[in-house]
Amino acid sequence: MVDIQGVVEFVRVVETGSFTVAARQLRRSKSYVSQQVARIEDRLGTRLLLRTTRKLALTEAGELYLRYARQVVRQLEEGEERVRDFERSPRGPIRVSLVDGGLGEWYLAPELVRFAAANPGVRVELDLSSRLVDLIGEGFDFAVRVGELEDSSLKARRLTSFRYGLYAAPAYLERHGLPASPADLRPHNCLSGAAARWRLGNGTEVADVIPRGNWHSKSGQVLVAAAAQGLGIVRVASFYAAEALASGALVEVLHEWTRALTPVWIVHPSGRHVPHRVQCAMRHLLEAFRHGPPWDRSAAAIGHLSQSC
Numbered sequence: 001m002v003d004i005q006g007v008v009e010f011v012r013v014v015e016t017g018s019f020t021v022a023a024r025q026l027r028r029s030k031s032y033v034s035q036q037v038a039r040i041e042d043r044l045g046t047r048l049l050l051r052t053t054r055k056l057a058l059t060e061a062g063e064l065y066l067r068y069a070r071q072v073v074r075q076l077e078e079g080e081e082r083v084r085d086f087e088r089s090p091r092g093p094i095r096v097s098l099v100d101g102g103l104g105e106w107y108l109a110p111e112l113v114r115f116a117a118a119n120p121g122v123r124v125e126l127d128l129s130s131r132l133v134d135l136i137g138e139g140f141d142f143a144v145r146v147g148e149l150e151d152s153s154l155k156a157r158r159l160t161s162f163r164y165g166l167y168a169a170p171a172y173l174e175r176h177g178l179p180a181s182p183a184d185l186r187p188h189n190c191l192s193g194a195a196a197r198w199r200l201g202n203g204t205e206v207a208d209v210i211p212r213g214n215w216h217s218k219s220g221q222v223l224v225a226a227a228a229q230g231l232g233i234v235r236v237a238s239f240y241a242a243e244a245l246a247s248g249a250l251v252e253v254l255h256e257w258t259r260a261l262t263p264v265w266i267v268h269p270s271g272r273h274v275p276h277r278v279q280c281a282m283r284h285l286l287e288a289f290r291h292g293p294p295w296d297r298s299a300a301a302i303g304h305l306s307q308s309c
Helices: 007-016 020-027 029-043 060-086 104-118 168-175 222-230 236-245 276-288
Strands: 049-051 056-058 094-096 122-128 140-147 154-168 198-201 206-211 234-238 251-253 261-269
Touching: 007 020, 007 029, 007 056, 007 060, 020 029, 020 056, 029 060, 029 094, 056 122, 060 122, 060 234, 094 276, 104 140, 104 236, 104 276, 122 154, 140 198, 154 168, 154 198, 154 236, 168 222, 168 251, 234 236, 234 251, 236 251, 261 276
Parallel strands: 094 122, 094 140
Antiparallel strands: 049 056, 140 261, 154 234, 154 251, 154 261, 198 206
């Protein structure tokens, strides 16, 4: 095992240029500090410092050792600061960027409200937007992003995931029939959103469907409301349809073709110390989704329809 005893004393002596000043700053005796440096030199079998009556000078070996010793001291100081952070209640500002729409407004933001209520020392500034903010340039502590990540400068942790499902009201399916395959969607009134085409897959096949119908909206909430009124078949993120599924206003169709998961990530700048308050906020979100997304329902619970029905 590496012996790091005396490293702090050695670095402080070099930085102050004096055993006396280093001892005073470390609240140790001058003889103790001198002994610690001498112990390192004995262990390494070489001189690190040249001592004269007027000044101290590093040897070539001392310069090499100093480069690594400073890294050790910095890491120890950072480690102690982080440990002290754990003992403190989170305090201070937190800037967070969330995706807008149902995911951010219905599920993520309420969790951060709960976090703020439990930690009155923090001040949360929330930005809900569909744009990819510049975390560093705009001063955000972390963000929640959807889909595949492209920015390798960010550290990411998977928060949860969701599906894009196909849903319709039971009354609509009674009038127009139950589609058994993507091709069967062509004659149906398909309520369209932001996507110009619906990409469906069952694990072995992929089918692209161009939705055609008499209703278009970029709001998932509006699309679900229209489908629940029996207007047609809609493709939306599963969190938009959760409440309508639970109430029976909608049922899922072609479930086997909509199993692909879209990941949701917590991201923050890598290579930086993350303040305790920010760590606590991110942990709160991760814990809230630890047992799966709150909108998730099993096939039996939501009563999705398949060809066997």
